[in-house]
Amino acid sequence: MKTGLVELPIATDDGVFLAHYSEIGLAELDFPNADGLVTPKRSARTVNSKPVPLPILRWHRLTTAALKKVLAGRAAQKLPPLDWTGKTEFQQSVWRAMLKLAPGKTRSYGEIAEVVGNPRAVRAVGGACGANPIPVLVPCHRVLAANKKIGGFSSGLDWKRSLLAREGVKF
DNA sequence: GACAGATGAAGGA
DNA sequence: TCCTTCATCTGTC
Numbered sequence: 474m475k476t477g478l479v480e481l482p483i484a485t486d487d488g489v490f491l492a493h494y495s496e497i498g499l500a501e502l503d504f505p506n507a508d509g510l511v512t513p514k515r516s517a518r519t520v521n522s523k524p525v526p527l528p529i530l531r532w533h534r535l536t537t538a539a540l541k542k543v544l545a546g547r548a549a550q551k552l553p554p555l556d557w558t559g560k561t562e563f564q565q566s567v568w569r570a571m572l573k574l575a576p577g578k579t580r581s582y583g584e585i586a587e588v589v590g591n592p593r594a595v596r597a598v599g600g601a602c603g604a605n606p607i608p609v610l611v612p613c614h615r616v617l618a619a620n621k622k623i624g625g626f627s628s629g630l631d632w633k634r635s636l637l638a639r640e641g642v643k644f
Numbered sequence: 645g646a647c648a649g650a651t652g653a654a655g656g657a
Numbered sequence: 658t659c660c661t662t663c664a665t666c667t668g669t670c
Binding site for chain 1: 648649650651652653
């Protein structure tokens with residue numbers, strides 16, 4: 474049983490991100506748009522009027538630190554628990570595989586498909602990347618198409634290019 | 645059950 | 658090279 478989400482903003486040099494937490498962990502991360510404002514992908518119930526539970530405050534500190542590290546092109550040392558309830562086993566496998574990618578390291582959709590044990594499910598990997606609710610921390614930007622082509626990115630290719638450039642990736 | 649998709653590989657110009 | 662076509666697999670409606 475999942476209760477409402479708690480939304481907490483994360484101010485960075487790139488704008489204000491919005492983290493959504495459930496009682497399980499970090500459930501979603503929204504990117505700022507070109508104006509530095511958050512553009513939520515879906516509506517979430519805000520309970521900011523209530524006191525934020527202590528565990529969520531701890532997770533938020535971890536999320537903030539991790540996000541700033543990744544935006545600086547470095548590895549997120551410690552992540553809060555991630556809430557992937559309601560997601561399929563296949564999607565979770567794809568995201569776990571992406572979590573193992575170090576900054577500056579990239580894989581193709583085909584290589585990720587191999588890691589999850591289904592080398593021909595390359596298109597499905599693309600679909601799972603697009604369904605990733607926690608971009609940046611789950612580094613779907615490190616997954617490129619074959620031949621180092623940029624591929625796609627749900628939050629905008631500009632973000633993908635920018636994040637990869639910070640990690641020193643050439644494509 | 646049909647369709648779409650952030651792919652990849654092969655073949656032709 | 659570049660473009661087109663097709664095979665493949667999964668998620669969503």
